Amino acid sequence: MADSQQPQSTVEIGNNLPVAIIHRLPTFNFSFSWAKDIVNPIEPSDPLYSIHRSSARAVIVLGPSPLTSEHLDQYPSVECIFGTSAGVDHIDLDECRRRNIRVTSAGDAFSEDGADYAIGLLMDVLRLVSASDRFVRAGLWPVKGYYPLGNKLGARRVGIVGLGSIGTLVAKRLEPFGCTIGYTSRTMKPQVPHQFYSTVLDLATNSDALIVCCALTEKTRQVINRDVLTALGKRGIIVNIGRGALVDEKELVKFLVGGELGGAGLDVFENEPDVPKELFTMDNVVLSPHRAITTTGAMEALIQLVIGNLKAFLSNNPLLSEIILHG
Amino acid sequence: MADSQQPQSTVEIGNNLPVAIIHRLPTFNFSFSWAKDIVNPIEPSDPLYSIHRSSARAVIVLGPSPLTSEHLDQYPSVECIFGTSAGVDHIDLDECRRRNIRVTSAGDAFSEDGADYAIGLLMDVLRLVSASDRFVRAGLWPVKGYYPLGNKLGARRVGIVGLGSIGTLVAKRLEPFGCTIGYTSRTMKPQVPHQFYSTVLDLATNSDALIVCCALTEKTRQVINRDVLTALGKRGIIVNIGRGALVDEKELVKFLVGGELGGAGLDVFENEPDVPKELFTMDNVVLSPHRAITTTGAMEALIQLVIGNLKAFLSNNPLLSEIILHG
Known part of the structure; x- marks a missing residue:
């Protein structure tokens, strides 16, 4: 720290x-x-x-x-x-x-700050904040003109993987943006007004973006696998503020490099502080050095x-x- | 576009x-x-x-x-x-x-997207999202270790300059983050639950961050002047998604360069697409090429x-x- x-x-x-x-x-x-x-x-x-x-x-x-x-x-x-x-x-x-x-x-x-950062990463991937900051600092605005359009947050179906203390605050923060919110969790939470899905695959099928904020256990290791990424689709977005090992990182990189996924906001990685080099040149990816809660x-x-x-x-x-x- | x-x-x-x-x-x-x-x-x-x-x-x-x-x-x-x-x-x-x-x-x-982007810029300046993305891409994580701590959004008093259609949606989005919200506007809005200040200077004195989203008129030109920046103080933040001329840009740059202001998230500038070069190396500044609503x-x-x-x-x-x- x-x-x-x-x-x-x-x-x-x-x-x-x-x-x-x-x-x-x-x-x-x-x-x-x-x-x-x-x-x-x-x-x-x-x-x-x-x-x-x-x-x-x-x-x-x-x-x-x-x-x-x-x-x-x-x-x-x-x-x-x-x-x-x-x-x-x-x-x-x-x-x-x-x-x-x-x-x-x-x-x-750490829950509030973790939830805040998840929203920050999702916003950044959708609206290309870091990428357009890079564009300005490289002196490209006067040369190349307007930067490509971003995507509206409110129109997105956002799936929360793990509705614990962080996930619950993520949902609360997303509400005024007008997103459609879904979640998966060990058990359905009857007091929560959002759609429950019993599997991450079902959630991914019905989401445009997934926010991964569950605990890492043997059951959740690589819970974001090839099938989930496929279900999320070419415009889909992964935000991970949980642990790197919740995602099959090799597959994630393959999907991003191949244009089979829309983008990613990653605060955690499988072998920190090593970050897959293939992601360093991608504008639809935001890379963060494990600091969602700091x-x-x-x-x-x-x-x-x-x-x-x-x-x-x-x-x-x-x-x-x-x-x-x-x- | x-x-x-x-x-x-x-x-x-x-x-x-x-x-x-x-x-x-x-x-x-x-x-x-x-x-x-x-x-x-x-x-x-x-x-x-x-x-x-x-x-x-x-x-x-x-x-x-x-x-x-x-x-x-x-x-x-x-x-x-x-x-x-x-x-x-x-x-x-x-x-x-x-x-x-x-x-x-x-x-x-454009109101929803403008409000979303204002939150994105504020979050980025407070939590250093773009700066830490730059840190990772430069390969510094394995070399320099953890990146400096960010600042909690929820603990901030956020002042909204102009409670029109965008400002109102900014306030709505900020509520679940736990911020204390204040505003200034041509007239006090009795139905709004947040503190009204009759001048921008009063608002700045009682805020940690200002979100500038009013219309540019002869009355609001350079409404963010030296006095307002001084009142906002060394840890204060300016987010501008309105027009560049709402801010005295020369003073703003001087305050940022001199460490007299905490940071800035700027989507608009006085002489677009020209952006003051002094800001290009600052990590507490997020630069965006007039795209809050695109x-x-x-x-x-x-x-x-x-x-x-x-x-x-x-x-x-x-x-x-x-x-x-x-x-």
């Missing part, structure tokens, strides 16, 4: 606060100084790590840093994993369940949530954003 | 349809073939122009092509000017009033409206989108 603060060594630990192990990818430069009033945060690089890792009851996972069974072996006393991202596919949830370890996520802290406001909300979860855990109160681990 | 059809010569005129003079900038390549069932459209380059210009009762103005008093002198019999753009500042309205010539505009045909849907709606206006005029019925010319 943007926070340039470097990991800080915990020089003294005589404050009687409990230890929390900080777990992160080395590249994930996000400060945890906000946790210091509640716990003693310790990283593997900290001299105190070897003393405290086996007795630590809490692990804070920064961003989408993978937390595997092998990592968990290092923390035999851990009782709760405090996640800081909306999706928790980077955490081995099956293993946590087996070891009776609780897990929290970013809950709703606003200053969302980061503040996240920090408050994790602090709340830590306090709840330490005082044996219900956690604020616990993931239910299915058996 | 995108229509590549060239002006067509009207070879025969024996169909008893009345003549309509087509008035356009030579660079404004927009077909008028849709008018052929109602009138005989004739351009100055047409051999029939010299025969018919002095008796023509109708002039169709394509896009923002200037129509001056001198142009009107060429059409001594004209009774109605059929405009095809939302703003009619390119038409000498005072002169039309003096000559008792009626004028129509694009009415509401979608295929809007063009279809416009054509239907002009056809309706022509039919109404020829059958002495009330015009569908007549401009009231104030005396």
Whole structure:
């Protein structure tokens, strides 16, 4: 993230606060100084790590840093994993369940910003905002004249893949634009006024654009496959703010390159930070470096949530954003 | 516009349809073939122009092509000017009033798309969509890591300058994002639930972003001046989808270059297609080549409206989108 603060060594630990192990990818430069009033945060690089890792009851996972069974072996006393991202596919949830370890996520802290960004990407692909900005900056307006027409958002049937906290806010935001909204979800939501489709394929068949914002699980991996892209059709649009692996990326690139899909707004990719080079020259594609939820406001909300979860855990109160681990 | 059809010569005129003079900038390549069932459209380059210009009762103005008093002198019999753009500042309205010539505009045909695009530009400036697309395409993600945080739309106070047909739809679209909305307009609108400010300066003082979507008149020329930009402040944002001359462009560039304004999303400029070069390297600015209203849907709606206006005029019925010319 943007926070340039470097990991800080915990020089003294005589404050009687409990230890929390900080777990992160080395590249994930996000400060945890906000946790210091509640716990003693310790990283593997900290001299105190070897003393405290086996007795630590809490692990804070920064961003989408993978937390595997092998990592968990290092923390035999851990009782709760405090996640800081909306999706928790980077955490081995099956293993946590087996070891009776609780897990929290970013809950709703990112939902509004994620939904906003989905609308931004959809608008950009339809109305060619980034592409025409590029056109102006390249000095082409005086030379080539008017830029090609865009497509009206209101005339579109938009299908939401996953009507969770983000998907619900996407629907709410789309309503005043006059779009026809459909959705698919694990279960139909009777209180939602929009058309439910029981499969993503049915939804794609009845949509001009899909907004992918469901959780990545073994059931949803590559849920946007060749058949779904075919059903969406030559003018169809994919917006993905979920996870790269929700989409069969090779097929998506093939469809876009071959003109078999209308466009795409992609915030996530299969092998981040690698983005398929074939997309770099396409004006009907908007490429975004996994930042749908990264606003200053969302980061503040996240920090408050994790602090709340830590306090709840330490005082044996219900956690604020616990993931239910299915058996 | 995108229509590549060239002006067509009207070879025969024996169909008893009345003549309509087509008035356009030579660079404004927009077909008028849709008018052929109602009138005989004739351009100055047409051999029939010299025969018919002095008796023509109708002039169709394509896009923002200037129509001056001198142009009107060429059409001594004209009774109605059929405009095809939302703003009619390119038409000498005072002169039309003096000559008792009626004028129509694009009415509401573009309002939805204009409002959509304003939201798209605001979202882009706040969330850095175009800038991060540029970052990915330049191959910087694997090298530089995460892109700087954006700003939450919902936390913003958005001021709408001009609550006409576009401004009203901008407000409606902003509501579900959770923004605090204010507006200024010629008169307070009691049925509107948002805060009214009697001056643009007051609105700017109480806003984090201004969306400029009023008509350009002598009263609104450079309504976004130095004082307004100062009131908006260092984190403030200007979105302009109205006309370039609504903003003091020199001051705007100075504020942006000096870091005295947070950002800008600009679809219109003072001397189009010239865009101030100082803005080309700025990531907090989105540059758009006057295309807020150019979608295929809007063009279809416009054509239907002009056809309706022509039919109404020829059958002495009330015009569908007549401009009231104030005396």
